[in-house]
Amino acid sequence: MTTPIPVYLDCDPGIDDTLALAYLLAAPNVELVGIGTVSGNTSAAQAARNTLDLLALAGAPAVPVAVGAHDHLDHPYGGGAGWVHGENGIGGVDLPRGAREPDPRTAVQLLIDLSHEYEGRLHVLTIGPLTNIAHALEADPTLPGRVAEVTAMGGAALVPGNITPAAEANVFNDPHAAAALIAADWDVTLVPLDVTMEHTLDEDQRRMLLADERPFVRAVGEVLDHYFDFYVGTYGRRTCALHDPLAAVIAAGAVTPTRAPRVPVVVDVSDGPGRGQTIADLRGQRIGVRDHDGVRTRLVLDVGSSIGQHLVDTILAG
């Protein structure tokens, strides 16, 4: 038995965040050591409430949950994505209120504290806008030296965006912050729509969650209902993309990217039509993965196998 990976999760639950959280709580090789929230799918405060309620329902250990940035680097929070994630961020499902309140620290302070406590071992997993990470890098430029690895769900290289024709929502919501993440001196595994859209959870798998006897697992299945409706317009059937869960599964080491070139990724921070897109230099990749010298960001384009059933199996066995 190997030592579990200490993971700091930065998130904005969010329906697929909920699924990712359920996975991380159940994954045997992950130790969730802290959670920061950020505005994105819903507000940072609501995201913290959702997270605390989910943790309570799961009977999870008292992982600190710290509220992070409400507003983004160059613009205020825009009100979330209710049409995708429901008005409360978790598909309109009313969870029993958990007893715990958010950690008194900011998400930035929590992350910095954890980077000392787990120096050289901490894995930073981000599944929301990168605002907290940008603030943490500014507050403590030595942070990257203490972090083992970063896995970030975000971006769209060669596929359409989801919030605009060109941009994925996490990056679009704070392009400057995403640029700061990529510019920092650490190993980043970027998990863009190119690969997340290829992974789905289907209705029969959702029913397996709904049939579980644990209220937490059933709640995860219920939360997904709203998301499944949204994705009919994309996939032509009730299902959902596994954006955040795929990043979690990669961070947990449960799948190894099979095609993930280390290439320059530039975030468009303009106010033009390309705002928030991730321009990756994928020229020359037609004949195989070619890493660019000195680039520490790998862009995941394929992971070889589908993760939907692994996700469900892990949650059910958790």
Added chain:
Amino acid sequence: MTTPIPVYLDCDPGIDDTLALAYLLAAPNVELVGIGTVSGNTSAAQAARNTLDLLALAGAPAVPVAVGAHDHLDHPYGGGAGWVHGENGIGGVDLPRGAREPDPRTAVQLLIDLSHEYEGRLHVLTIGPLTNIAHALEADPTLPGRVAEVTAMGGAALVPGNITPAAEANVFNDPHAAAALIAADWDVTLVPLDVTMEHTLDEDQRRMLLADERPFVRAVGEVLDHYFDFYVGTYGRRTCALHDPLAAVIAAGAVTPTRAPRVPVVVDVSDGPGRGQTIADLRGQRIGVRDHDGVRTRLVLDVGSSIGQHLVDTILAG
């Protein structure tokens, strides 16, 4: 036998332009009624010289060849793409000098004249930067009403660019002009790298051209040599992409696009990292072609069959 399509060709030969020209001269359903040149792969003046020399070598009818814009809308001509097309634009091959000189008219005037002469029937085929077209639209806003259809090689939607990570060269060389083409009230078939990169001409096909007894056809084969070297870095073998020829084959009606949604296409005219890219709204296209209401630009993503042999067969039979 149907009446051939009268085609105005706007080009910057250019190696693949040469191949497209050879195809258009040979295609039985095309009548090349005028050619304008523009700076791109080489200067507009050099492109006209190359075109006239190619036409002379082919023993082609005296199609008017008019020199178009040397500089682009928001910047001067940058010196061409010698590393791709050779310093003279046609792979360094020295053609015998043709007797004819360029038409005294500008490319803009030639296009406008032809739009009257072939009113309602003229097909505009562009395989270079869109500078002449933008000038023509400005000079005569009634032009689109007299043009039957426009086919333009340019852009990259969901594939890497060629001149930058995000942009294809024709659009990058004059983003404002490409935006003007798309904004005008005519039917545009945009043929981007997404589909052109899927069509190649290979060494055995080039040898068929080299083995022909006509000096023109042999010259086309010789011109390709330089291009084949360039594409080793892309395809891992001596071959070439059929950018301009594919647009010509589509304009000639010899292949019908099988996947070509009518979608909003926005050209990034900024000076940022996305300059010159074509942002197409391809969200929702995963479950089949969905045309947007009121959009007159169709973006060709697939033509169903490969065109390499058709191209060679047509040129050899011409």
